[in-house]
Amino acid sequence: MTILSSVTARRASAVGLALVACLTATPAAFATPAAFAAEPTPGAGLDRYYQQRLDWGSCVLGPDDTTGRDLEKAGAQCANVTVPLDYADPRGRTITVAMSRLRATDTRRRVGPLLINFGGPGGTALGEPPATRKAMKEVGARYDIIGMDPRFVGRSTPLDCHWPVGHSVFSAGLGRAGFDRQVALHKDLAAKCRATNASVLPHVTTRNTARDMDVIRGALGERKLSYLGYSYGSYLGTVYTQMFPGRHDRVVLDGAPDPRRYTPRLMRGVERENEQALAGWADWAAKRHATYGLGRTRDHVLATVGRVVEASARGLTLGTGPDVFRVDDTQVPTLIFGGISEDTDSARAAVAEHLSVMVRAAQGQPTRLATEFKEYLKAVLTGEESPTGSVQTAILCGDVAAPRDPERYWRDIERSRAAHPLFGPLTNNIGPCAFWDRPREEPTQVGQDAPALIVSATGDPRTPHTGAVALRGLLPGSRLITLKGANQHGVYGYYGSTCVDEQVNAYLATGELPADDRTCVKQTG
Numbered sequence: 001m002t003i004l005s006s007v008t009a010r011r012a013s014a015v016g017l018a019l020v021a022c023l024t025a026t027p028a029a030f031a032t033p034a035a036f037a038a039e040p041t042p043g044a045g046l047d048r049y050y051q052q053r054l055d056w057g058s059c060v061l062g063p064d065d066t067t068g069r070d071l072e073k074a075g076a077q078c079a080n081v082t083v084p085l086d087y088a089d090p091r092g093r094t095i096t097v098a099m100s101r102l103r104a105t106d107t108r109r110r111v112g113p114l115l116i117n118f119g120g121p122g123g124t125a126l127g128e129p130p131a132t133r134k135a136m137k138e139v140g141a142r143y144d145i146i147g148m149d150p151r152f153v154g155r156s157t158p159l160d161c162h163w164p165v166g167h168s169v170f171s172a173g174l175g176r177a178g179f180d181r182q183v184a185l186h187k188d189l190a191a192k193c194r195a196t197n198a199s200v201l202p203h204v205t206t207r208n209t210a211r212d213m214d215v216i217r218g219a220l221g222e223r224k225l226s227y228l229g230y231s232y233g234s235y236l237g238t239v240y241t242q243m244f245p246g247r248h249d250r251v252v253l254d255g256a257p258d259p260r261r262y263t264p265r266l267m268r269g270v271e272r273e274n275e276q277a278l279a280g281w282a283d284w285a286a287k288r289h290a291t292y293g294l295g296r297t298r299d300h301v302l303a304t305v306g307r308v309v310e311a312s313a314r315g316l317t318l319g320t321g322p323d324v325f326r327v328d329d330t331q332v333p334t335l336i337f338g339g340i341s342e343d344t345d346s347a348r349a350a351v352a353e354h355l356s357v358m359v360r361a362a363q364g365q366p367t368r369l370a371t372e373f374k375e376y377l378k379a380v381l382t383g384e385e386s387p388t389g390s391v392q393t394a395i396l397c398g399d400v401a402a403p404r405d406p407e408r409y410w411r412d413i414e415r416s417r418a419a420h421p422l423f424g425p426l427t428n429n430i431g432p433c434a435f436w437d438r439p440r441e442e443p444t445q446v447g448q449d450a451p452a453l454i455v456s457a458t459g460d461p462r463t464p465h466t467g468a469v470a471l472r473g474l475l476p477g478s479r480l481i482t483l484k485g486a487n488q489h490g491v492y493g494y495y496g497s498t499c500v501d502e503q504v505n506a507y508l509a510t511g512e513l514p515a516d517d518r519t520c521v522k523q524t525g
Contacts, residue, residue, distance in 0.1 A: 039211065039243045045090035050218030054079040059100055059126075061155075067127040074130035076102040076147075081219050083151070083212045085203050097212050098155035099148045102129035106141040112249060113222055114143040114508075115213060117150070119231030119255070119490075121206070122392035124154035132228065135493025135501065139509040143226065148216065150209045152200070152391045159200060159391050161193035166378070166385030168393050169267075171333035171426040172413045174313050178330045179413065183406045183430055190397075190435035193390060202440045204394040210240040217247060224249040226508075230490045231255040231463060234454075235262055238471065241450035250511055251452040252504055254492050257463040258470035259446050264402040264433035268412070270464055271420035271427055277340040277461040277487035278302070278422075284348045285355075292352040294359070304359060309333060309422065311362035318361055318377065319369040325377045332358065333426050334380065341462050343487040344495070393432050400443050402433035409434070451477040453507050453514075455500060457522075459487035472517070479513045485522035497523060 059078035060068035071078065080096040104110040116132050118125045126147040133140035152159035168189055172179040193201065213236075217225040226249040229237035234253035241248050257266060282301035285294045295301035308316075312332040318325045327335070335358075339351035350372065357367045369377070379385045403409070409430040416424030452475055456468030465482070472480040481503055483491050491497055492504045499520035507513060 039214065046084075046087075046215075049081075049083055049090070049215045052082060052219050054081060054219050056101065070130060071100055071102075071127060074102060074133075076100045076129055078126070078155075080156075081212070081216055083215050085200065087208060087211050095151060095157035097148060097151055097157075097216070098126055099146055099216060100126045100129055101147075102133055102145045104142055104144050109142050110144075111142050111508075111511075112144065112224060112226060113146050113217070113220055114226040114228060114250075115146040115148060115216065116227075117148065117229045117233030117236055119229070119233040120153075120388070120392050121232040121236075121395040122150075122153055122388055122390075123233075124149045125233075126154055132493065136508060137501075137505055139505050142509070144220075146216070146220075148213070150391075151212055152204055152394070153388075158387060159197055159204065159394060160387040161189065161196060161390040161394075162383065163189055163192060163386040163389055164383050165189075165389065166380050166382065167389035168432050169334060169426070170330045170429060172410075172429045173329040173425065174310070176410075178313075178328070179406075179410055179425075179429075182330060186430055186432045187435045189393070190432040193394065193432070194437070197390075197394075201394055201398060201437065203398075204391065205398040205439070205441065206236055206239050206395060207243065207399075207441055207444060209236060209395075210243050213240055214244050214247060223247070226250040228252045228492075229254065230492075232257075234463075235259060237452070238446065238450070238475075239444045241452065241475075242444050242446055242448060245448055245450070248450070250508055251450065252455065252492065252508070253452050253471070254455040255460060255463045255490050256454050256456065256468045256471045258467035259444070259474070260470070261467065262443065263400045264396045264431060265428075266396075267427040267462075269427070270461060271416065271423045273459060273464050273487075274337065274340060274423045274427075274461045275420065276459055277343065278305070278336070280343055280459075280487050281340055281348050281351055284345075285352045288352065292356045294352060294355060305336065305355065305422070308355065308358045308362050312358075316358060316361040318357060318367055319374065320366055323369060323374050325381055327358075327377075327381070331381065333422055335376075337423065337426055338376075338380070340487070341489040342495075343459075397433035397436035398439055401438050402431070402436070404434050406430055406434065446471075446474040449477045450475050451513055453504060454478055454480045455483070455492050455504065456480065457483040457486040457488040457491055457495075459485070460489050461487060462489040477513075480517045481514075482517070482519045483522060484519060499523075 056077040056079045059071040078100045080098055082094050084090045085093040085095050116125050116128055126149045129145040129147045132145050149156045172182055227237045234256035237253050238259050282298040285301045286297050289296045294304050309332050313329040316327050354373050360367050412428040413425050416428050454468050454472055456465045458465045472478055488495055491500050
């Protein structure tokens with residue numbers, strides 16, 4: 001979905017969507033109008049990929065492989081599909097893409113394969129077919145549900161920039177000194193990635209992942225591919241419909257951005273939605289002051305947040321013993337930002353617990369870290385999740401170029417800071433893409449219709465509802481299901497909206513979109 005939210009993995013990849021720009025000319029290998037033209041049919045060296053035989057077998061890699069065991073228990077099998085690193089050179093280097101398959105049990109009414117993607121970018125979906133089938137209820141038995149680790153993700157051919165942090169989305173902090181530290185950090189992150197992966201990085205793109213998806217369709221022996229994508233995954237699904245028209249069946253896009261605004265700086269402009277989500281959380285926390293001690297009113301809780309951020313400029317020490325983390329004003333806003341992409345009680349409780357620890361640290365008291373918070377800090381602040389952050393950044397930087405002048409970012413930060421003091425310096429901050437090599441291809445433009453079902457919450461803090469409305473306008477044959485009153489990123493099958501779930505499942509069962517756009521209301525109580 002986006003950094004710091006897969007129920008941990010979903011939660012930890014969402015910030016990556018945070019990341020307008022000058023584009024280089026399309027190289028000769030893609031000199032046709034790639035923004036609109038469909039990909040060619042298999043041939044010109046690609047036949048061997050489309051016609052390969054998949055070797056299905058156990059998903060279990062070892063005694064500690066809980067994902068593999070869960071897949072095996074559900075009856076799924078796994079395989080690797082071989083794809084070219086560079087589709088312009090199909091006889092050159094190859095890589096593998098890992099996938100799982102939970103086969104249809106209602107074979108008489110089988111629809112076909114449904115490929116799923118949980119966003120990030122850079123998120124894994126190989127382990128998700130059992131949960132997806134459960135969310136689909138009765139209609140799930142009619143699909144072969146395909147989980148894919150996109151190129152360079154998870155069990156696919158790996159990419160690791162050996163970064164000292166788990167991702168690259170931080171705040172510029174409270175002043176110029178914090179921003180200057182960020183410039184140095186992101187310049188170093190880009191250099192580390194280039195030093196170890198220079199030959200690979202140009203091919204870590206959304207368009208190449210879409211090409212891999214079509215190879216999977218061919219290797220499965222299927223004429224069409226259905227698709228369920230969340231967050232960045234909905235952008236990937238949109239790209240697939242444009243590159244491979246006629247090869248997709250039923251398409252669900254949940255938490256969809258406006259594809260025209262998809263850049264490494266995608267989070268610019270979402271300050272209001274995140275402030276709304278933070279205020280909703282503050283109301284929730286105020287009602288539980290006896291538990292968390294953060295304030296008895298929304299304003300008191302928000303003032304507590306402000307005091308913690310101010311104190312972090314001097315540094316906060318979190319934890320004791322071997323697991324101690326030192327955080328500052330460039331990192332604390334990220335920790336808060338990462339926790340408010342969902343408005344469920346469990347997500348809000350986690351934010352309250354984390355903030356109460358930071359309050360004690362700001363007061364100079366020793367703190368103990370719950371296991372969940374400790375793992376969260378490790379994922380964000382250490383190199384433990386370097387592969388995830390590496391792929392996430394490489395895709396964003398490889399898709400669209402970012403401005404290169406640090407002063408442009410600083411001006412944007414300062415303009416945003418007055419109105420949005422907490423989130424403006426984060427959403428406008430510089431990132432590694434400012435120091436990345438230019439993309440090889442132009443980004444995909446939406447130039448043809450695709451009858452997709454789009455799902456969006458009005459208070460989505462990561463991909464604002466305006467993006468889903470815009471995508472609906474670009475795809476006139478599509479339909480939009482709007483969930484009102486939720487500050488939630490990703491709805492279908494996970495949020496508990498019966499209204500949304502039933503309409504999505506009806507579409508997956510019949511292939512017929514609603515007659516018009518629909519509105520659901522957040523369930524309370």
